[in-house]
Amino acid sequence: MTDRIYNFNPGPATLPLPTLEEAREALVNYKGSGMSILEISHRSALFEEVLQSAIARVKRLLGLDDRYVVLFMQGGASLQFALVPMNLASDAAPVDYVDTGTWSTKAIKEARILGKNVRVVASSEDKEFTYIPENIPINTDAAYLHITSNNTIRGTQYRSFPYAGSVPLVSDMSSDIFSRVFDPAPFGLIYAGAQKNVGPAGVTLVIVRKDMLERTPANLPTMLKYTTHAEKNSLYNTPPCFAIYMVDLMLKWLEEDIGGLAKMEAINREKAALLYDYMDSQDFYRGTARPDSRSWMNVTFRLPSADLEKKFIDEAQKAGLGGLKGHRSVGGCRASIYNAMPIQGVRALVEFMKDFATRNG
Secondary structure, eight states: OOOOOEEOOSSSOOOOHHHHHHHHHHTTOGGGSSSOTTTSOTTSHHHHHHHHHHHHHHHHHHTOOTTEEEEEESSHHHHHHHHHHHHHOOSSSEEEEEEOSTHHHHHHHHHHHTTOEEEEEEEOGGGTTOSOOSSOOOOTTOSOEEEESEETTTTEEOSSOOOOTTSOEEEEOTTTTTSSOOOOTTEEEEEEESTTTTSSTTOEEEEEEHHHHTTOOTTSOGGGOHHHHHHTTTOSSOOOHHHHHHHHHHHHIIIIIIOSHHHHHHHHHHHHHHHHHHHHTOSSSEEOSOGGGBOSSEEEEEOSSHHHHHHHHHHHHHTTEEOOBOOTTTOSEEEEOOTTSOHHHHHHHHHHHHHHHHHHO
16 A cells, blocks of 8 residues: 555544554455454354453553453443443532533533533633643542543643542543553543544443442433443443454554554654654744643644645645644644554654745745
């Protein structure tokens, strides 16, 4: 394959070429079964092997012990915005949220729709969500403290997570899970839509500590209970089999080709530094996130005018650098440099940026 572009889309995002090539073979005849991976039964031994492999890889890569259950669900992170308060908080228990924009704002909205006692304990709205709040208050009566680890739209990311003591952390890690090493112990629940760092769209990874499952109310609809999916090992109904298969392949690539999270983190740091160091060295491109809150996954920036931004995006696409348009809610430009974006792609982008600035500055 020589005609692939460098895909900077924010999600669905770029996937590693070796993963796509392996999946290509499985689409026709998976492991000599005479069936496509798209056709095999979710109750078969073939798929059981896929599922157990994916679960084991999640646990190994993140260093999860037996206190944690790994689930594969549907509905994206957006459904989790409602399932988290439905399952983890009684009607009376306060639930604390940090609002860093868009996705955390939507999570807060869903908890309020459910009538939960929502407290926004910290927010960066005062500066258009361009930073991660510091010194986040911890309330010991909270059912949980919810954070969004990385904001794809604003280009901000927690450098370190809040210490909440006995209050379990809950995090939407859709856009940066498996990108770096972190301690999972403070987290009661982690959820992540797959379509950025984990695989294709269609499956949502949920990691829940077993003691949190004891909170699930009996009167929730069956499919909305975490306990349902935990008790049936994500097989209560037909799961998104192909998406789970792709998750297993993605994690295989991360584990065996890259060498684990520490090596992936080093690569991600290097990729981000290439872009940010260049932007800091000139004045044609302006980063939008506060330097101490900059994301390693989504680099957001502006050019001197909206017309130049459109020209930049159009010319970049023709040069084989796709997906650089900023989110429609904020405009500008954005380079999403998730795990599967090779460092060569970032180097190519920086060279294009230099050339474009020379020609248009």
